[in-house]
Amino acid sequence: MPLARALIGKILVRELPTGELLTGRIVETEAYTLGDPSSHAFRGPTQRNASMFKRHLHAYVYFIYGSAFCLNISSEAEGTGAAVLIRAVEPLTGIETMRTLRGPTIKDRDLARGPGRLCAAFAITKSQDTLDLETDQTLWLATETTKKFAIGTSPRIGLSQEQSRPHRFYLKSSPHLSGPRTLSP
DNA sequence: CAGAGGATCGGCT
DNA sequence: GCCGATCCTCTGG
Numbered sequence: 001m002p003l004a005r006a007l008i009g010k011i012l013v014r015e016l017p018t019g020e021l022l023t024g025r026i027v028e029t030e031a032y033t034l035g036d037p038s039s040h041a042f043r044g045p046t047q048r049n050a051s052m053f054k055r056h057l058h059a060y061v062y063f064i065y066g067s068a069f070c071l072n073i074s075s076e077a078e079g080t081g082a083a084v085l086i087r088a089v090e091p092l093t094g095i096e097t098m099r100t101l102r103g104p105t106i107k108d109r110d111l112a113r114g115p116g117r118l119c120a121a122f123a124i125t126k127s128q129d130t131l132d133l134e135t136d137q138t139l140w141l142a143t144e145t146t147k148k149f150a151i152g153t154s155p156r157i158g159l160s161q162e163q164s165r166p167h168r169f170y171l172k173s174s175p176h177l178s179g180p181r182t183l184s185p
Numbered sequence: 186c187a188g189a190g191g192a193t194c195g196g197c198t
Numbered sequence: 199g200c201c202g203a204t205c206c207t208c209t210g211g
Contacts, residue, residue, distance in 0.1 A: 030192070038192070040207095048207060065193045066204025072192085085192055116193050158192055178193095 003056065003075040004031035004084040005169050009149040011142040012089055014122045020097060022122050023142075024089030024112055027171040028178060030156045031075070033082050036167075038159050041081025051130045052081040059139060061119070061129040068116025071124050073133065087157070087168075088113045090176040091121065098122070114178040 007029050014022040032039035032052075040062065041052040051060035052074055060072040060083050072083035089112045091098055098111045098121040112118040119125070124139070133140050150172040155165065157179045170177050 032192075040192080043208085046208070062192085063206055064191060066191095066206075067195095068193050070192060087192085114193070156192070 001031040001033055001075075001167065003073070004029045004167065005151060007073070007084060007086070007141075008151050008169050008171050009144065009147055011092070011144060012086070012122065013140050013142050014094075014124070015138045016097070016123060020094055022094035022097060023092045024118075024122070025092060025144075025171075026086060026089050027174040027176050028086075028088035029169050030085040030087060031082075031167040031169075032072070032085065033167070034076065034080055036165075038156075039081070039083075041083070045081065049081065052083045053079055054130070054132075057133045057141075059128050059131040059133060061124060061126055063126060064116070069119040069125050070115040071119055071122075071128070085115060086118060087115050088170075088174075088176055088178045089118055089122075090171075090174060109175050113176050 007026050010026050012024050012026055040049045045053050048062060051058050054074050055078045056075050058074040060074055061069055063069055071086045074083045076082040091108055091111045099106055101123055102111055102121050112121040128139055131139050152170050152172045153166040154168045156168045
């Protein structure tokens with residue numbers, strides 16, 4: 001859970017096969033911790049969720065509702081199944097390429113607002129599953145040294161249970177957040 | 186092997 | 199705000 005908060009404000013960097021860099025500031029995350037019934041890792045390791053059991057800072061990418069990929073970052077030690085879902089980023093560079101990936105008429109604020117849209121905008125699919133973000137050359141995290149951010153918390157989005165836990169973190173006053181407005185004060 | 190459900194999105198009301 | 203699409207993954211028989 002500390003990782004979910006720590007990731008707010010970090011920069012997600014993606015290098016495409018063309019060599020172009022896409023970057024965005026992480027503005028919204030959700031923690032899926034050990035023993036959480038709504039976590040994909042709750043029932044133990046399977047072929048799909050294996051990446052959640054890797055050492056921290058490995059990518060876990062899964063396909064959902066027949067239409068979207070979601071990017072998570074493993075958050076605990078090797079053998080512990082836990083991860084942070086990246087729900088939204090603020091696009092910084094490569095915006096025109098993101099628009100070609102998402103649609104020519106999409107507004108900047110909607111390019112990567114929502115976990116599925118984020119993956120589409122950054123060309124992230126199942127082939128990025130299991131990547132080590134500490135060493136990989138196509139997907140990694142960067143830090144803006146001087147910045148500080150006001151961070152809010154709320155219940156997570158889209159769950160049928162566990163709605164009481166405030167495991168969602170977001171950059172306050174960001175216009176790039178996903179979910180109902182009532183959750184993004 | 187069949188069935189059910191999901192950490193979503195986009196379109197329509 | 200609500201609803202349906204769409205398909206991967208897991209579970210049970």
